[in-house]
Amino acid sequence: MSLAACRLVDLPRVADPRGNLTFIEAEEHVPFPIRRVYYLYDVPGGETRGGHAHRELEQLIIAASGSFEVVLSDGLTQARFLLNRSYVGVYIPRMVWRELVNFSSGSVCLVLASTHYDEADYFRDFDEFRSAVLS
Numbered sequence: 001m002s003l004a005a006c007r008l009v010d011l012p013r014v015a016d017p018r019g020n021l022t023f024i025e026a027e028e029h030v031p032f033p034i035r036r037v038y039y040l041y042d043v044p045g046g047e048t049r050g051g052h053a054h055r056e057l058e059q060l061i062i063a064a065s066g067s068f069e070v071v072l073s074d075g076l077t078q079a080r081f082l083l084n085r086s087y088v089g090v091y092i093p094r095m096v097w098r099e100l101v102n103f104s105s106g107s108v109c110l111v112l113a114s115t116h117y118d119e120a121d122y123f124r125d126f127d128e129f130r131s132a133v134l135s
């Protein structure tokens with residue numbers, strides 16, 4: 001069920017010869033109130049980020065610049081999304097394991113999150129996550 005809810009989200013684009021603009025409104029373009037924004041940058045070639053799931057957190061992940069892949073798992077099945085447009089994000093509900101791989105040079109991974117940072121919300125061990133989600 002959680003994996004089925006993962007989806008690409010097309011964000012609004014205001015095309016302009018001076019440079020394009022994309023905006024995101026909480027509970028309009030993402031189905032949650034945005035309580036936190038963070039971004040990954042200067043990711044060295046070959047590095048992997050993520051490697052966790054969350055008990056409650058929902059996120060929208062966007063390649064604000066460059067590209068990378070988001071590999072998702074519900075403990076049984078995997079789904080893979082390539083993000084390479086500044087106006088497309090992937091929505092990830094609670095209880096989905098995520099890995100971020102294959103970052104292009106200079107890419108920026110922008111994350112909109114539904115909760116403040118809380119280490120207690122994380123599953124950082126895949127087997128523990130798998131047991132919890134399948135129980």
Ligand code: TYD
Binds near residue numbers: 036038040052117
């Ligand atoms: P983590 O969520 O594991 O990073 P990623 O999923 O992008 O690979 O977080 C890495 C470290 O940064 C960890 O020590 C916690 C810290 N951190 C915060 O302090 N606040 C935050 O909002 C986030 C996302 C991480």
